[in-house]
Amino acid sequence: MSAPSASRSGIDDEQLRPSATAAKAREPMNVLIVGVGGQGVIMVSKALAWLAQSKGFEVKQSEVHGMAKRGGTVFSHVRFGPQVWSPTIPKGEADILVALEWAEGLRWLPFLKPDTGIFICDTKRIVPPFACLNRRPGAPLRYSRETPAEVKAHVAEGYAIDATRMAEELGNERAANVVLIGALSTVLDFPAADWELALSAFVPKKTIAVNLDAFRLGRNWIDAARRTTTVAPEAGAPAANIPAPALVAYSVRLEITPQWCKSCDICVKLCPERCLRLNDERIVELAQPERCTGCRLCELLCPDFAIRVHLDAVANNAAAAQGATA
Amino acid sequence: MIVDSAAAFDVRDYLRQEMMPHFLCPGCGHGIALRALLWAIHEQGIDKDTLAVVSGIGCAGRLSAYIDANTFHVTHGRPLAYATGLALARPDLHVVVITGDGDCLAIGGNHLIHACRRNLKLTCLMLNNEVYGMTGGQVSPTTSESRLTSTTPHGNAEPRFDACALAAAAGASFVGREGTRHVPKLKELIRSGLVHPGFAFVEVLSDCTEIFGRKNELGSSPEMMLRQKSELRPSAYRDTVDTPFRSNDLPTGILTKTERPEYGAAYRKAAAAQRASMAKASAAKSAAAPAKGTP
Numbered sequence: 001m002s003a004p005s006a007s008r009s010g011i012d013d014e015q016l017r018p019s020a021t022a023a024k025a026r027e028p029m030n031v032l033i034v035g036v037g038g039q040g041v042i043m044v045s046k047a048l049a050w051l052a053q054s055k056g057f058e059v060k061q062s063e064v065h066g067m068a069k070r071g072g073t074v075f076s077h078v079r080f081g082p083q084v085w086s087p088t089i090p091k092g093e094a095d096i097l098v099a100l101e102w103a104e105g106l107r108w109l110p111f112l113k114p115d116t117g118i119f120i121c122d123t124k125r126i127v128p129p130f131a132c133l134n135r136r137p138g139a140p141l142r143y144s145r146e147t148p149a150e151v152k153a154h155v156a157e158g159y160a161i162d163a164t165r166m167a168e169e170l171g172n173e174r175a176a177n178v179v180l181i182g183a184l185s186t187v188l189d190f191p192a193a194d195w196e197l198a199l200s201a202f203v204p205k206k207t208i209a210v211n212l213d214a215f216r217l218g219r220n221w222i223d224a225a226r227r228t229t230t231v232a233p234e235a236g237a238p239a240a241n242i243p244a245p246a247l248v249a250y251s252v253r254l255e256i257t258p259q260w261c262k263s264c265d266i267c268v269k270l271c272p273e274r275c276l277r278l279n280d281e282r283i284v285e286l287a288q289p290e291r292c293t294g295c296r297l298c299e300l301l302c303p304d305f306a307i308r309v310h311l312d313a314v315a316n317n318a319a320a321a322q323g324a325t326a
Numbered sequence: 327m328i329v330d331s332a333a334a335f336d337v338r339d340y341l342r343q344e345m346m347p348h349f350l351c352p353g354c355g356h357g358i359a360l361r362a363l364l365w366a367i368h369e370q371g372i373d374k375d376t377l378a379v380v381s382g383i384g385c386a387g388r389l390s391a392y393i394d395a396n397t398f399h400v401t402h403g404r405p406l407a408y409a410t411g412l413a414l415a416r417p418d419l420h421v422v423v424i425t426g427d428g429d430c431l432a433i434g435g436n437h438l439i440h441a442c443r444r445n446l447k448l449t450c451l452m453l454n455n456e457v458y459g460m461t462g463g464q465v466s467p468t469t470s471e472s473r474l475t476s477t478t479p480h481g482n483a484e485p486r487f488d489a490c491a492l493a494a495a496a497g498a499s500f501v502g503r504e505g506t507r508h509v510p511k512l513k514e515l516i517r518s519g520l521v522h523p524g525f526a527f528v529e530v531l532s533d534c535t536e537i538f539g540r541k542n543e544l545g546s547s548p549e550m551m552l553r554q555k556s557e558l559r560p561s562a563y564r565d566t567v568d569t570p571f572r573s574n575d576l577p578t579g580i581l582t583k584t585e586r587p588e589y590g591a592a593y594r595k596a597a598a599a600q601r602a603s604m605a606k607a608s609a610a611k612s613a614a615a616p617a618k619g620t621p
Contacts, residue, residue, distance in 0.1 A: 260346060264353030264535070269548030296332050300509040301551070303357025304347055305337050 028058075028081030030089040031184070034108045035100030036126050037065070037072045040177035043202055044098065045076035047181060051190055051198040052080035060087040072128075073104060098184050100163075100177055101126050103144045112155060119155040120183045122176060123148060124164040159183060161221060167214050172207060175214035182218020192219065252294040253310040258283045261306040267298035332365075332510075340364040340374065342394045349388060351459075353547025355506035355532030359453050360389050362509055362530075363422070366516040378419045380409040382434065385460050385534075386426035386453035403433025406441040406450065413446055417590050420449075420520065427454040431467040431487050442496035445524045446589040451516065452489055452527065455534035463537040474541045493527040494582040500526035501582040506533065507554040511578075518580060524588050531576065 031048060035041040042065055049061045063076035077089045091111055096118045099105025105121035112119060131142040148160035163179035178199060185195045196212055203211045263282035275288040276298060284306065286292060299309045341364075350356050367377060374395045381390035383402035390397040396419070400408045405423045413421040430438055430452045441448065457475055458464040465475040467487040474481060494501045500522040504512040512530065519526030533539060533550040544550050 262347070262352035264547040266353055266548045266551055269546075270551060300332065300361070301358060301507075302361075303350065303354050304352075305341065305357065305361065308336065308338075311333065 026082050028060075028079040028084045029096075029188070030094045031078045031080075031096045031098065031188075032075065032089055032094040032108060032111050033078065033098045033100075034073070034075040034104045035122075035177070036104060036128075037074050039074070039100040039126075040174065041065070041074040041076050041100055044100075044177050044181055044184075045078045047195075047198045047202045048078050048184070049080070050201065051194060052078070054194070054198075055190065057081055058084045060084045062087040073107075075104075075108065096120065096184065096187060098180055100124070100180060103128075106144050106146060106151065109151075109155070114156075116156050118187050119151070119158040120180060120187075121148075121151075121158070121160050122163040122180060123160050124162070124176065159222060159225060161218070163218065166217055166221070170210055170213050170217065172210045172214075175207070175211050178203070178211045178214040179218035179221070182215040182220075183222045184218075185215070186219055186222040250294070250311050250313050252289065252292045253312060254286045254292070254298075255308040255310060256284055256286075257306045257308075260304045262304050264303065266301050266303070267307060270301055271298055335365050335368045337361050337364055340368065340394055341392055345392050348392050350385060351534075351536035353533065353535040353550070354385070354459075355455065355530075355534075355551075356385055356389060356453050358506040358509060359451070359512070359530045359532055360392065362506075362512040363424070363451060363516055364393070365509075365513045366520055367420075367422075369513070370517055370520050372420050372520070376419055378409075378412055378416070378421045379424060380405045380412065380421065381424040382426070382429035383460075384426040384429050384458065385455070386424055386532075387429055388460075389424050389453075403429050403435075404437060405429070406434060406437040406448070409448055409450075410441060410444070410446055413448055414590055414593060417447075417594070421447075422520075423448060423450040425450065425452050426458075426466075427452060427456065427468040427489070428458045428464075428466040431489055431492070435467075438493065439496040442493050442498035442525055442527065444589040445497065445499050445586050447522075447524060449516070449519045449522075449526045450528065451519075452529045453532045454489065454529050455532045455538060457534050457538040459534050459537050463534075463541060473538070475538070476541075488576070489529050490527070490576075490581050497586070498527045498582065499524035499584045499586045500580070501529075502527070502580045503529040503531065503576060503578045505531040505554040505578065507551055515580065522583070524586055531578075 029052075031045075033041050033045045033048075042063055045061055045063065049059045053059045057080040059078070059080040061076060061078045063074070065074045065076075077087065079087065079089060089111060093113060094111045094117060095113060097105065097108055097112045097120070099108065099119075099121040102121060102123050102125050105119065109119070125143065127141055127143050148158075152158035152160065161179065161183055163183075164173060164176040166179050167173050167175040181195065181199065185192060196215060199211055199215055200208050258281075261283045263278055263284075265278065267284055268276045268278060272295060273288075273291045273293060275286060275291040276284055277287040279285045284298075294309055294311045296309045299307045348357065377395040378398070379390045379393050379395055380398045380400060381387040382400060382405040387399065387405070390399050398405075398408060398412075405425050409421050409423045412419065425434065430450070438450075441450065454468050456466060456469045456473065458466050463476040465478045465482050465484070468489060469475060469478070469482045469484070470486050471483070472481040490501045490503050500519055502515045502519060504515045506512065516528055519528045531554065533547065533554070535544075535547045535550055539545065539547075539550050544553065
């Protein structure tokens with residue numbers, strides 16, 4: 001267990017002398033909290049900052065949340081100690097990284113102290129739009145493929161918790177961040193009662209009970225994970241290891257009624273893949289069949305009903321074509 | 327398995343194919359609105375034999391001719407009046423009215439407000455393209471201010487009519503608005519209107535590309551369609567994002583939905599009560615008449 005101890009946080013005359021050990025003792029505790037918009041990253045950091053401040057530490061917190069909306073990246077640096085100068089944590093110096101989303105956690109791993117850093121991560125996957133650039137149905141997502149076991153081999157101490165599912169079982173999926181606070185509380189030296197006080201101050205009044213339950217659940221989960229020497233998190237954390245959905249083999253066929261087309265150009269200009277064009281007679285045709293994903297936008301937006309999109313499974317192509325013409 | 331809700335719907339099953347291609351100009355939004363209506367009818371499982379489409383005069387009014395169902399192409403501005411009679415006489419039919427902005431708000435404005443007030447089970451689809459397209463591009467009640475039309479060569483000085491606000495104020499129990507850019511959303515809106523037990527007024531913002539768009543230099547058909555995408559806002563965002571649609575602020579989505587007694591049911595109940603009391607009176611009369619005559 002490489003967590004900071006109480007002696008490190010207390011201010012002592014001995015420690016104020018400029019010696020190497022004292023300087024090390026005066027270093028602030030760096031907690032980096034990351035996630036995506038809407039998960040409660042800021043709430044976690046607020047509770048932690050408030051608690052540290054109430055214990056007499058100097059606290060600096062800085063966050064980026066403005067561009068996140070829902071589903072964008074959000075992070076918050078919390079630093080506390082006898083004296084804190086900079087509000088941001090340098091790369092490779094976070095003592096604890098708390099991630100509310102799996103890929104966000106992996107993205108911020110370089111900020112963790114390589115030898116002693118503690119990684120606490122929810123295995124919840126929130127797939128960003130950038131990971132879905134290939135729009136064919138069933139196409140593989142460009143989302144991280146690392147399994148919790150692989151990641152844990154690279155950090156000093158790692159916990160992959162399926163906090164979202166645990167919070168869901170408690171009755172409120174949105175308490176997942178508090179499950180992670182529970183996990184975080186085990187590696188910091190504040191008493192559990194003070195944590196619960198801080199939580200009660202920051203969660204909505206109606207949800208205090210479920211959040212306190214979530215907090216205790218997170219705490220107990222870490223205790224249990226520590227007691228068992230086996231890789232316990234794997235049992236409860238299959239979420240990050242879902243295989244990519246199989247690519248459905250299908251072919252797209254555009255049935256164009258040329259005598260109905262009035263060359264209005266809507267389908268050509270609004271096709272997301274730009275795979276249509278007007279031919280020499282100003283009639284629509286599929287110029288790049290390999291790029292067509294079969295999204296049907298051209299069919300839906302054609303005012304003249306000239307386009308009909310057929311998605312045929314490749315295996316029984318003939319049967320599908322027969323069904324379509326029947 | 328590919329999830330594709332549109333795969334089962336082929337619009338050609340609902341069209342009179344011998345009438346196709348239709349007479350609308352290239353890029354006209356009315357064709358897209360027609361598809362959305364037929365898609366909603368398909369998804370709702372309404373049989374073509376129990377569907378009655380009534381339409382007035384104009385580009386929008388012409389659409390009923392292409393639908394393979396019971397259709398009525400009636401006098402200018404009066405489709406709601408015909409539909410009221412039809413829906414009262416045949417409550418088993420799904421009556422849909424297709425009308426244009428001029429047809430519905432100018433010539434038929436009176437019929438609209440009273441149809442809204444009565445709350446008879448009808449679905450009224452008003453295709454708003456801001457102009458009288460068929461007759462050469464004259465100014466209509468919904469033409470935005472300062473827009474050029476053949477009768478306002480220096481820009482329209484009249485304020486625009488907000489048809490949805492009018493319908494809601496007149497008492498329509500379901501009012502919604504959507505553009506032709508979002509076909510699935512439009513289909514869902516029409517579908518909620520079809521199942522609504524009362525008068526459903528749906529305004530479809532449609533592009534008149536050849537007349538209105540050309541005169542006002544709004545660009546090609548795809549450019550007009552992309553403008554819808556950038557300028558229309560769902561009503562939920564109206565308070566936070568103040569972006570106008572064609573220089574006017576028009577919220578989209580379901581704008582009003584209330585529960586009110588349906589006129590057809592109330593009328594039939596009153597008629598049945600009257601019939602019963604008349605039958606009772608005549609029975610009493612016939613019972614009394616022989617009693618008088620016996621002595």
